[in-house]
Amino acid sequence: MPIVEKAQLMSAAEIDRTLRRLAHEIVEKSGGTGNLALIGIRRRGVPLAQRIAKAMNAIDNVEVPVGILDITLYRDDLSKVAPQAVLQSSEIPFTVDDKDLVLVDDVLYTGRTIRAGINGLFDLGRPSRIRLCVLIDRGHREMPVEAQYIGRSVQTSDSEIIEVRLREIDNDERVVLVDRVAE
Amino acid sequence: MTPRFRDLLALEPLSAEELSFLLDQSKPFQVIQRHPLKKLATLRGKTVALAFFENSTRTRISFSAAASRLGADSMNLQAESSSVKKGESLLDTVHTLDAMKPDCLVMRHAASGAADFVARNLDIPVINAGDGTHEHPTQGLLDALTIRDRKGTIENLNVTILGDIQHSRVARSNIHLLAKFGCRITLCGPAMWVPKELEHIGPPGTSIRRASRIEDALDGADVIIVLRVQTERLHEPALPVDDYILLYQLHAARLRLAKKDAIVLHPGPMNRGVEISPEVADGPQSCVLEQVTNGIAVRMAILYQLIGAAAAEEGAQTAADSAHSSDEKAR
Numbered sequence: 001m002p003i004v005e006k007a008q009l010m011s012a013a014e015i016d017r018t019l020r021r022l023a024h025e026i027v028e029k030s031g032g033t034g035n036l037a038l039i040g041i042r043r044r045g046v047p048l049a050q051r052i053a054k055a056m057n058a059i060d061n062v063e064v065p066v067g068i069l070d071i072t073l074y075r076d077d078l079s080k081v082a083p084q085a086v087l088q089s090s091e092i093p094f095t096v097d098d099k100d101l102v103l104v105d106d107v108l109y110t111g112r113t114i115r116a117g118i119n120g121l122f123d124l125g126r127p128s129r130i131r132l133c134v135l136i137d138r139g140h141r142e143m144p145v146e147a148q149y150i151g152r153s154v155q156t157s158d159s160e161i162i163e164v165r166l167r168e169i170d171n172d173e174r175v176v177l178v179d180r181v182a183e
Numbered sequence: 184m185t186p187r188f189r190d191l192l193a194l195e196p197l198s199a200e201e202l203s204f205l206l207d208q209s210k211p212f213q214v215i216q217r218h219p220l221k222k223l224a225t226l227r228g229k230t231v232a233l234a235f236f237e238n239s240t241r242t243r244i245s246f247s248a249a250a251s252r253l254g255a256d257s258m259n260l261q262a263e264s265s266s267v268k269k270g271e272s273l274l275d276t277v278h279t280l281d282a283m284k285p286d287c288l289v290m291r292h293a294a295s296g297a298a299d300f301v302a303r304n305l306d307i308p309v310i311n312a313g314d315g316t317h318e319h320p321t322q323g324l325l326d327a328l329t330i331r332d333r334k335g336t337i338e339n340l341n342v343t344i345l346g347d348i349q350h351s352r353v354a355r356s357n358i359h360l361l362a363k364f365g366c367r368i369t370l371c372g373p374a375m376w377v378p379k380e381l382e383h384i385g386p387p388g389t390s391i392r393r394a395s396r397i398e399d400a401l402d403g404a405d406v407i408i409v410l411r412v413q414t415e416r417l418h419e420p421a422l423p424v425d426d427y428i429l430l431y432q433l434h435a436a437r438l439r440l441a442k443k444d445a446i447v448l449h450p451g452p453m454n455r456g457v458e459i460s461p462e463v464a465d466g467p468q469s470c471v472l473e474q475v476t477n478g479i480a481v482r483m484a485i486l487y488q489l490i491g492a493a494a495a496e497e498g499a500q501t502a503a504d505s506a507h508s509s510d511e512k513a514r
Contacts, residue, residue, distance in 0.1 A: 078225065124219065
Protein backbone atom coordinates (compact mmCIF):
# COMPACT_ATOMS: atom_id res chain seq x y z
CA MET A 1 0.00 0.00 0.00
CA PRO A 2 1.45 3.37 -0.96
CA ILE A 3 1.90 5.97 1.74
CA VAL A 4 0.95 9.56 1.07
CA GLU A 5 1.70 12.65 3.08
CA LYS A 6 -1.58 14.30 4.04
CA ALA A 7 -0.59 17.26 6.15
CA GLN A 8 2.24 18.89 8.01
CA LEU A 9 1.33 19.14 11.68
CA MET A 10 4.37 21.01 12.95
CA SER A 11 7.23 22.92 11.39
CA ALA A 12 10.74 23.04 12.84
CA ALA A 13 9.96 26.37 14.55
CA GLU A 14 6.75 24.95 16.01
CA ILE A 15 8.55 21.90 17.39
CA ASP A 16 11.09 24.18 19.02
CA ARG A 17 8.47 26.47 20.53
CA THR A 18 6.42 23.49 21.76
CA LEU A 19 9.41 21.87 23.49
CA ARG A 20 10.22 25.14 25.26
CA ARG A 21 6.62 25.44 26.39
CA LEU A 22 6.69 21.83 27.67
CA ALA A 23 9.93 22.55 29.55
CA HIS A 24 8.24 25.54 31.23
CA GLU A 25 5.19 23.48 32.15
CA ILE A 26 7.24 20.68 33.66
CA VAL A 27 9.37 23.08 35.72
CA GLU A 28 6.27 24.98 36.86
CA LYS A 29 4.32 21.88 37.92
CA SER A 30 7.20 20.00 39.53
CA GLY A 31 7.56 22.04 42.69
CA GLY A 32 11.33 22.28 42.40
CA THR A 33 13.69 20.71 39.94
CA GLY A 34 16.18 19.28 42.44
CA ASN A 35 14.87 15.74 42.20
CA LEU A 36 13.75 15.88 38.58
CA ALA A 37 15.12 13.66 35.81
CA LEU A 38 14.01 13.05 32.24
CA ILE A 39 13.92 9.61 30.62
CA GLY A 40 13.86 9.57 26.82
CA ILE A 41 12.35 6.47 25.22
CA ARG A 42 14.39 5.19 22.28
CA ARG A 43 14.59 6.36 19.65
CA ARG A 44 12.91 9.73 19.15
CA GLY A 45 12.12 10.33 22.79
CA VAL A 46 15.86 10.67 23.38
CA PRO A 47 16.62 13.86 21.42
CA LEU A 48 13.31 15.31 22.63
CA ALA A 49 14.29 14.71 26.29
CA GLN A 50 17.72 16.22 25.65
CA ARG A 51 16.21 19.32 24.09
CA ILE A 52 13.71 19.74 26.91
CA ALA A 53 16.55 19.45 29.45
CA LYS A 54 18.45 22.12 27.54
CA ALA A 55 15.40 24.39 27.55
CA MET A 56 15.02 23.85 31.31
CA ASN A 57 18.61 24.89 31.75
CA ALA A 58 17.85 28.13 29.92
CA ILE A 59 14.84 28.79 32.19
CA ASP A 60 16.10 27.88 35.62
CA ASN A 61 19.80 27.34 35.08
CA VAL A 62 19.37 23.81 36.41
CA GLU A 63 21.02 20.68 35.11
CA VAL A 64 18.30 18.08 34.78
CA PRO A 65 19.81 14.64 34.16
CA VAL A 66 18.62 12.71 31.09
CA GLY A 67 18.49 8.93 30.88
CA ILE A 68 17.84 6.72 27.86
CA LEU A 69 15.44 3.81 28.05
CA ASP A 70 15.22 1.00 25.48
CA ILE A 71 11.87 -0.71 25.97
CA THR A 72 12.27 -3.56 23.45
CA LEU A 73 12.70 -6.26 26.13
CA TYR A 74 9.63 -5.00 28.00
CA ARG A 75 7.24 -5.13 25.07
CA ASP A 76 4.32 -7.54 25.03
CA ASP A 77 4.57 -8.71 21.41
CA LEU A 78 7.72 -10.88 21.26
CA SER A 79 6.74 -12.56 18.00
CA LYS A 80 6.53 -9.19 16.21
CA VAL A 81 9.44 -7.47 17.90
CA ALA A 82 12.20 -10.05 18.26
CA PRO A 83 12.99 -10.64 14.59
CA GLN A 84 13.30 -6.97 13.59
CA ALA A 85 14.10 -4.82 16.55
CA VAL A 86 17.79 -4.46 17.26
CA LEU A 87 18.29 -4.29 21.00
CA GLN A 88 20.12 -1.34 22.45
CA SER A 89 21.19 -0.68 25.98
CA SER A 90 19.37 1.60 28.33
CA GLU A 91 21.70 4.28 29.64
CA ILE A 92 20.49 5.66 32.92
CA PRO A 93 23.58 6.93 34.72
CA PHE A 94 21.79 7.87 37.95
CA THR A 95 19.71 6.00 40.50
CA VAL A 96 15.98 6.28 39.93
CA ASP A 97 15.16 5.66 43.59
CA ASP A 98 13.05 8.52 44.95
CA LYS A 99 13.49 10.49 41.71
CA ASP A 100 10.77 12.57 40.13
CA LEU A 101 10.84 11.13 36.61
CA VAL A 102 9.33 12.40 33.40
CA LEU A 103 9.15 9.87 30.57
CA VAL A 104 9.50 11.55 27.18
CA ASP A 105 8.32 10.08 23.89
CA ASP A 106 7.40 11.41 20.46
CA VAL A 107 3.90 9.99 19.91
CA LEU A 108 1.39 8.61 22.41
CA TYR A 109 -0.82 6.06 20.64
CA THR A 110 -1.94 2.74 22.19
CA GLY A 111 -0.13 3.35 25.49
CA ARG A 112 1.68 0.00 25.28
CA THR A 113 5.10 1.59 24.86
CA ILE A 114 4.56 3.62 28.02
CA ARG A 115 3.39 0.54 29.94
CA ALA A 116 6.64 -1.16 28.86
CA GLY A 117 8.66 1.92 29.83
CA ILE A 118 7.18 2.02 33.33
CA ASN A 119 8.00 -1.67 33.78
CA GLY A 120 11.56 -1.00 32.68
CA LEU A 121 11.94 1.83 35.18
CA PHE A 122 10.71 -0.33 38.03
CA ASP A 123 13.51 -2.82 37.36
CA LEU A 124 15.91 0.00 38.18
CA GLY A 125 14.41 1.06 41.48
CA ARG A 126 11.48 2.90 43.00
CA PRO A 127 10.95 6.39 41.62
CA SER A 128 8.87 8.74 43.77
CA ARG A 129 6.77 9.74 40.77
CA ILE A 130 6.58 9.08 37.03
CA ARG A 131 4.88 11.50 34.67
CA LEU A 132 4.62 11.44 30.90
CA CYS A 133 5.44 14.07 28.30
CA VAL A 134 4.77 13.55 24.58
CA LEU A 135 5.10 15.74 21.53
CA ILE A 136 1.92 14.36 19.91
CA ASP A 137 -1.07 12.56 21.43
CA ARG A 138 -2.95 10.85 18.62
CA GLY A 139 -5.56 8.92 20.65
CA HIS A 140 -6.61 5.25 20.15
CA ARG A 141 -5.50 4.10 23.61
CA GLU A 142 -5.45 0.40 24.48
CA MET A 143 -4.08 0.95 28.01
CA PRO A 144 -5.16 3.31 30.80
CA VAL A 145 -2.27 5.70 30.17
CA GLU A 146 -2.46 9.47 29.85
CA ALA A 147 0.17 12.15 29.39
CA GLN A 148 0.52 15.10 31.76
CA TYR A 149 2.40 17.22 29.22
CA ILE A 150 1.25 17.21 25.61
CA GLY A 151 2.72 19.18 22.72
CA ARG A 152 -0.33 18.77 20.58
CA SER A 153 -3.38 16.48 20.47
CA VAL A 154 -4.36 15.28 17.02
CA GLN A 155 -7.46 13.41 15.87
CA THR A 156 -6.40 10.52 13.68
CA SER A 157 -7.88 7.49 11.99
CA ASP A 158 -6.40 4.01 12.47
CA SER A 159 -4.79 3.89 9.03
CA GLU A 160 -2.98 7.19 9.52
CA ILE A 161 0.57 7.41 10.82
CA ILE A 162 2.22 10.30 12.61
CA GLU A 163 5.82 10.74 11.62
CA VAL A 164 7.96 12.83 13.92
CA ARG A 165 11.16 13.67 12.07
CA LEU A 166 14.03 15.07 14.09
CA ARG A 167 17.32 16.40 12.78
CA GLU A 168 19.37 14.19 15.12
CA ILE A 169 17.89 11.04 13.60
CA ASP A 170 16.12 11.86 10.35
CA ASN A 171 18.01 14.80 8.89
CA ASP A 172 14.70 16.61 8.77
CA GLU A 173 12.70 18.55 11.33
CA ARG A 174 8.93 18.44 11.18
CA VAL A 175 5.86 16.42 12.15
CA VAL A 176 3.72 15.03 9.33
CA LEU A 177 0.50 13.07 9.08
CA VAL A 178 0.73 10.30 6.48
CA ASP A 179 -1.86 7.79 5.36
CA ARG A 180 -1.87 4.35 3.81
CA VAL A 181 -4.22 4.54 0.85
CA ALA A 182 -5.77 1.64 -1.00
CA GLU A 183 -4.73 1.46 -4.62
CA MET B 184 17.90 -6.52 7.61
CA THR B 185 18.93 -8.02 10.94
CA PRO B 186 20.32 -11.57 10.89
CA ARG B 187 18.03 -14.39 12.02
CA PHE B 188 19.18 -17.57 13.61
CA ARG B 189 17.32 -20.85 13.79
CA ASP B 190 19.84 -22.75 15.93
CA LEU B 191 23.26 -22.07 17.41
CA LEU B 192 25.34 -25.15 16.66
CA ALA B 193 28.78 -23.78 15.82
CA LEU B 194 30.59 -20.50 15.18
CA GLU B 195 32.45 -21.82 12.12
CA PRO B 196 29.58 -21.20 9.63
CA LEU B 197 28.76 -17.70 10.95
CA SER B 198 30.04 -14.57 9.21
CA ALA B 199 31.90 -11.74 10.94
CA GLU B 200 28.73 -9.63 10.58
CA GLU B 201 26.55 -12.27 12.24
CA LEU B 202 29.08 -12.73 15.05
CA SER B 203 29.32 -8.97 15.62
CA PHE B 204 25.54 -8.78 15.69
CA LEU B 205 25.35 -11.44 18.43
CA LEU B 206 28.04 -9.65 20.45
CA ASP B 207 26.25 -6.31 20.05
CA GLN B 208 22.96 -7.88 21.09
CA SER B 209 24.61 -9.18 24.27
CA LYS B 210 25.42 -5.64 25.46
CA PRO B 211 21.92 -4.74 26.72
CA PHE B 212 21.92 -7.97 28.74
CA GLN B 213 25.26 -7.01 30.32
CA VAL B 214 23.59 -3.80 31.50
CA ILE B 215 20.73 -5.84 32.98
CA GLN B 216 23.24 -7.88 35.05
CA ARG B 217 23.95 -4.64 36.91
CA HIS B 218 20.29 -3.82 37.60
CA PRO B 219 19.02 -4.23 41.14
CA LEU B 220 16.18 -6.28 39.64
CA LYS B 221 17.65 -8.65 37.06
CA LYS B 222 14.53 -10.49 36.03
CA LEU B 223 12.73 -9.66 32.79
CA ALA B 224 9.38 -10.97 31.62
CA THR B 225 10.40 -11.04 27.94
CA LEU B 226 10.20 -14.84 27.58
CA ARG B 227 7.49 -15.41 30.15
CA GLY B 228 5.64 -18.65 29.46
CA LYS B 229 8.50 -20.08 27.40
CA THR B 230 10.38 -23.19 28.50
CA VAL B 231 14.01 -24.04 27.89
CA ALA B 232 15.00 -27.70 28.09
CA LEU B 233 18.54 -28.30 29.35
CA ALA B 234 19.87 -31.70 28.33
CA PHE B 235 23.40 -32.26 29.53
CA PHE B 236 24.50 -35.74 28.52
CA GLU B 237 27.96 -34.88 29.77
CA ASN B 238 28.68 -33.47 33.20
CA SER B 239 28.65 -29.73 33.52
CA THR B 240 27.94 -27.45 36.39
CA ARG B 241 28.86 -23.95 35.33
CA THR B 242 27.50 -23.97 31.79
CA ARG B 243 24.24 -25.52 32.93
CA ILE B 244 23.82 -23.01 35.76
CA SER B 245 24.67 -20.18 33.40
CA PHE B 246 22.02 -21.24 30.85
CA SER B 247 19.51 -21.81 33.62
CA ALA B 248 20.19 -18.32 35.07
CA ALA B 249 19.94 -16.80 31.58
CA ALA B 250 16.55 -18.46 30.99
CA SER B 251 15.27 -17.44 34.39
CA ARG B 252 16.39 -13.81 34.02
CA LEU B 253 14.46 -13.63 30.76
CA GLY B 254 11.37 -14.89 32.57
CA ALA B 255 11.49 -18.38 30.97
CA ASP B 256 11.29 -21.63 32.88
CA SER B 257 13.81 -24.40 32.44
CA MET B 258 13.59 -28.15 32.71
CA ASN B 259 16.62 -30.22 33.46
CA LEU B 260 17.67 -33.60 32.22
CA GLN B 261 20.28 -35.12 34.51
CA ALA B 262 22.29 -37.53 32.44
CA GLU B 263 23.62 -39.52 35.40
CA SER B 264 20.18 -40.40 36.69
CA SER B 265 18.29 -40.52 33.43
CA SER B 266 17.09 -43.00 30.89
CA VAL B 267 20.39 -42.52 29.04
CA LYS B 268 21.89 -44.81 31.66
CA LYS B 269 19.14 -47.30 30.93
CA GLY B 270 20.07 -47.54 27.28
CA GLU B 271 17.68 -45.15 25.59
CA SER B 272 18.95 -43.73 22.29
CA LEU B 273 19.83 -40.04 21.98
CA LEU B 274 17.02 -39.47 19.51
CA ASP B 275 14.43 -41.16 21.73
CA THR B 276 15.56 -39.07 24.69
CA VAL B 277 15.30 -35.76 22.85
CA HIS B 278 11.98 -36.73 21.27
CA THR B 279 10.67 -37.44 24.76
CA LEU B 280 11.90 -34.03 25.91
CA ASP B 281 10.40 -32.42 22.82
CA ALA B 282 7.04 -34.01 23.58
CA MET B 283 7.00 -31.96 26.79
CA LYS B 284 6.82 -28.93 24.48
CA PRO B 285 9.83 -26.82 25.39
CA ASP B 286 10.52 -23.78 23.20
CA CYS B 287 14.25 -24.41 22.94
CA LEU B 288 16.73 -27.21 23.65
CA VAL B 289 20.17 -26.59 25.10
CA MET B 290 22.35 -29.67 24.90
CA ARG B 291 25.82 -30.91 25.71
CA HIS B 292 27.06 -34.27 24.50
CA ALA B 293 30.34 -36.15 24.41
CA ALA B 294 29.99 -36.86 20.68
CA SER B 295 31.06 -34.24 18.15
CA GLY B 296 28.12 -33.40 15.89
CA ALA B 297 25.48 -34.55 18.38
CA ALA B 298 23.75 -31.13 18.57
CA ASP B 299 23.71 -30.89 14.79
CA PHE B 300 22.12 -34.34 14.52
CA VAL B 301 19.44 -33.44 17.06
CA ALA B 302 18.73 -30.07 15.39
CA ARG B 303 18.03 -31.84 12.09
CA ASN B 304 15.43 -33.98 13.87
CA LEU B 305 13.62 -31.34 15.95
CA ASP B 306 11.56 -28.31 14.99
CA ILE B 307 12.51 -26.21 18.00
CA PRO B 308 15.75 -24.19 18.15
CA VAL B 309 18.78 -26.13 19.43
CA ILE B 310 21.74 -24.56 21.20
CA ASN B 311 24.99 -26.48 21.32
CA ALA B 312 26.45 -26.20 24.82
CA GLY B 313 29.49 -28.27 23.81
CA ASP B 314 29.73 -31.33 21.56
CA GLY B 315 32.76 -33.58 21.96
CA THR B 316 35.88 -31.87 20.66
CA HIS B 317 33.93 -29.91 18.03
CA GLU B 318 32.64 -26.56 19.34
CA HIS B 319 31.31 -24.68 22.34
CA PRO B 320 29.82 -21.66 20.58
CA THR B 321 28.48 -19.70 23.58
CA GLN B 322 31.91 -19.96 25.24
CA GLY B 323 33.52 -18.61 22.06
CA LEU B 324 31.08 -15.69 22.07
CA LEU B 325 31.49 -14.86 25.74
CA ASP B 326 35.27 -14.92 25.39
CA ALA B 327 35.03 -12.54 22.42
CA LEU B 328 32.71 -10.24 24.36
CA THR B 329 35.15 -10.20 27.29
CA ILE B 330 38.07 -9.44 24.97
CA ARG B 331 36.14 -6.69 23.18
CA ASP B 332 35.19 -5.04 26.48
CA ARG B 333 38.77 -5.02 27.77
CA LYS B 334 40.64 -4.27 24.54
CA GLY B 335 37.98 -2.16 22.84
CA THR B 336 38.11 -4.38 19.74
CA ILE B 337 38.47 -7.98 18.66
CA GLU B 338 40.20 -7.09 15.41
CA ASN B 339 43.81 -7.85 14.54
CA LEU B 340 44.89 -9.01 17.99
CA ASN B 341 47.66 -11.46 18.79
CA VAL B 342 45.92 -14.32 20.57
CA THR B 343 47.82 -17.15 22.24
CA ILE B 344 46.03 -20.32 23.27
CA LEU B 345 47.83 -22.53 25.79
CA GLY B 346 47.25 -26.17 26.62
CA ASP B 347 45.40 -29.14 25.17
CA ILE B 348 44.17 -27.63 21.89
CA GLN B 349 43.58 -31.01 20.28
CA HIS B 350 40.77 -32.00 22.64
CA SER B 351 39.39 -28.51 23.23
CA ARG B 352 36.05 -27.46 21.75
CA VAL B 353 36.55 -24.10 23.44
CA ALA B 354 39.76 -23.52 21.48
CA ARG B 355 38.03 -24.41 18.20
CA SER B 356 35.17 -21.98 18.81
CA ASN B 357 37.69 -19.30 19.82
CA ILE B 358 39.75 -19.83 16.68
CA HIS B 359 36.76 -19.87 14.32
CA LEU B 360 35.48 -16.60 15.75
CA LEU B 361 38.70 -14.65 16.25
CA ALA B 362 40.16 -15.66 12.88
CA LYS B 363 37.23 -13.94 11.14
CA PHE B 364 38.30 -10.66 12.73
CA GLY B 365 41.89 -10.89 11.55
CA CYS B 366 43.41 -12.09 14.82
CA ARG B 367 46.74 -13.87 14.61
CA ILE B 368 46.53 -17.10 16.56
CA THR B 369 49.41 -18.87 18.29
CA LEU B 370 48.87 -22.35 19.67
CA CYS B 371 51.19 -23.70 22.33
CA GLY B 372 51.32 -26.90 24.34
CA PRO B 373 52.86 -30.36 24.41
CA ALA B 374 53.34 -31.63 20.83
CA MET B 375 50.72 -34.38 21.21
CA TRP B 376 48.10 -31.75 22.00
CA VAL B 377 49.00 -29.33 19.22
CA PRO B 378 49.02 -31.40 16.03
CA LYS B 379 49.98 -29.76 12.74
CA GLU B 380 46.45 -30.12 11.24
CA LEU B 381 45.25 -27.39 13.60
CA GLU B 382 47.14 -24.83 11.48
CA HIS B 383 44.47 -25.27 8.82
CA ILE B 384 41.24 -25.21 10.79
CA GLY B 385 40.51 -21.51 10.26
CA PRO B 386 39.14 -19.92 7.08
CA PRO B 387 41.68 -19.54 4.23
CA GLY B 388 44.26 -16.88 5.01
CA THR B 389 43.99 -17.34 8.76
CA SER B 390 47.26 -16.82 10.55
CA ILE B 391 47.73 -19.79 12.88
CA ARG B 392 51.17 -20.79 14.08
CA ARG B 393 52.34 -23.39 16.52
CA ALA B 394 54.98 -22.70 19.12
CA SER B 395 56.52 -25.39 21.25
CA ARG B 396 58.18 -23.01 23.75
CA ILE B 397 55.78 -20.97 25.86
CA GLU B 398 58.25 -18.06 25.85
CA ASP B 399 57.94 -17.79 22.05
CA ALA B 400 54.17 -18.16 22.20
CA LEU B 401 53.73 -15.31 24.69
CA ASP B 402 55.97 -12.78 22.97
CA GLY B 403 53.78 -9.88 21.80
CA ALA B 404 50.48 -11.47 22.87
CA ASP B 405 47.45 -9.21 23.45
CA VAL B 406 45.24 -12.03 24.69
CA ILE B 407 46.19 -15.31 26.37
CA ILE B 408 43.60 -18.05 26.62
CA VAL B 409 44.66 -20.73 29.10
CA LEU B 410 42.86 -24.04 28.73
CA ARG B 411 42.21 -26.45 31.55
CA VAL B 412 44.56 -29.40 31.72
CA GLN B 413 42.37 -32.45 31.84
CA THR B 414 44.63 -34.42 34.15
CA GLU B 415 43.05 -37.67 32.97
CA ARG B 416 44.50 -36.97 29.53
CA LEU B 417 48.04 -36.59 30.81
CA HIS B 418 48.47 -40.35 30.40
CA GLU B 419 48.23 -40.38 26.63
CA PRO B 420 51.22 -40.47 26.27
CA ALA B 421 52.57 -39.93 29.73
CA LEU B 422 53.49 -36.38 30.70
CA PRO B 423 53.96 -35.90 34.43
CA VAL B 424 52.03 -32.95 35.84
CA ASP B 425 55.29 -31.54 37.23
CA ASP B 426 56.73 -31.39 33.72
CA TYR B 427 53.62 -29.68 32.41
CA ILE B 428 53.91 -27.04 35.15
CA LEU B 429 57.58 -26.56 34.43
CA LEU B 430 57.12 -26.17 30.68
CA TYR B 431 53.70 -24.62 30.18
CA GLN B 432 52.27 -23.04 33.32
CA LEU B 433 51.34 -19.39 32.89
CA HIS B 434 52.96 -17.64 35.85
CA ALA B 435 53.84 -14.01 36.54
CA ALA B 436 57.36 -14.08 35.08
CA ARG B 437 56.10 -15.60 31.83
CA LEU B 438 53.14 -13.23 31.65
CA ARG B 439 55.64 -10.34 31.52
CA LEU B 440 56.77 -11.62 28.11
CA ALA B 441 53.37 -10.72 26.67
CA LYS B 442 52.32 -7.14 25.99
CA LYS B 443 52.05 -4.99 29.12
CA ASP B 444 48.27 -4.72 28.74
CA ALA B 445 47.72 -8.36 27.79
CA ILE B 446 44.67 -10.06 29.26
CA VAL B 447 44.29 -13.63 30.47
CA LEU B 448 41.19 -15.77 29.93
CA HIS B 449 40.36 -19.23 31.23
CA PRO B 450 37.10 -21.07 30.43
CA GLY B 451 37.14 -22.74 33.85
CA PRO B 452 37.18 -24.71 35.98
CA MET B 453 40.80 -23.79 36.74
CA ASN B 454 43.42 -26.10 38.12
CA ARG B 455 45.22 -23.49 40.16
CA GLY B 456 48.89 -24.20 40.25
CA VAL B 457 48.77 -26.45 37.18
CA GLU B 458 48.05 -24.52 33.96
CA ILE B 459 47.84 -21.14 35.70
CA SER B 460 49.50 -19.78 38.83
CA PRO B 461 47.23 -18.32 41.54
CA GLU B 462 49.06 -15.01 41.18
CA VAL B 463 48.05 -14.72 37.51
CA ALA B 464 44.55 -16.12 38.05
CA ASP B 465 43.80 -13.44 40.66
CA GLY B 466 45.87 -10.68 39.06
CA PRO B 467 44.63 -7.50 37.36
CA GLN B 468 45.14 -8.99 33.89
CA SER B 469 42.84 -11.92 34.61
CA CYS B 470 39.30 -11.75 33.17
CA VAL B 471 38.11 -15.04 34.59
CA LEU B 472 35.19 -13.68 36.61
CA GLU B 473 34.12 -11.26 33.86
CA GLN B 474 33.88 -14.28 31.59
CA VAL B 475 31.42 -15.88 33.99
CA THR B 476 29.25 -12.74 34.19
CA ASN B 477 29.39 -12.25 30.43
CA GLY B 478 28.39 -15.87 29.95
CA ILE B 479 24.92 -15.15 31.28
CA ALA B 480 24.56 -12.05 29.08
CA VAL B 481 25.60 -13.93 25.93
CA ARG B 482 23.26 -16.82 26.71
CA MET B 483 20.37 -14.42 27.36
CA ALA B 484 21.02 -12.83 23.98
CA ILE B 485 21.08 -16.21 22.22
CA LEU B 486 17.91 -17.46 23.93
CA TYR B 487 16.17 -14.18 23.08
CA GLN B 488 17.23 -14.31 19.43
CA LEU B 489 16.35 -17.97 18.85
CA ILE B 490 13.10 -18.14 20.80
CA GLY B 491 12.05 -14.75 19.39
CA ALA B 492 12.67 -15.87 15.82
CA ALA B 493 10.79 -19.13 16.43
CA ALA B 494 7.86 -17.21 17.95
CA ALA B 495 7.80 -14.92 14.91
CA GLU B 496 7.72 -17.89 12.57
CA GLU B 497 4.91 -19.46 14.55
CA GLY B 498 3.06 -16.11 14.55
CA ALA B 499 3.39 -15.87 10.77
CA GLN B 500 2.19 -19.45 10.45
CA THR B 501 -0.87 -18.81 12.62
CA ALA B 502 -1.67 -15.65 10.65
CA ALA B 503 -1.41 -17.59 7.38
CA ASP B 504 -3.63 -20.35 8.78
CA SER B 505 -6.32 -17.95 9.93
CA ALA B 506 -6.19 -16.08 6.60
CA HIS B 507 -6.65 -19.45 4.93
CA SER B 508 -9.66 -20.38 7.07
CA SER B 509 -11.31 -16.98 6.53
CA ASP B 510 -10.81 -17.49 2.79
CA GLU B 511 -12.69 -20.73 3.14
CA LYS B 512 -15.47 -19.01 5.03
CA ALA B 513 -15.74 -16.39 2.29
CA ARG B 514 -16.13 -19.11 -0.25
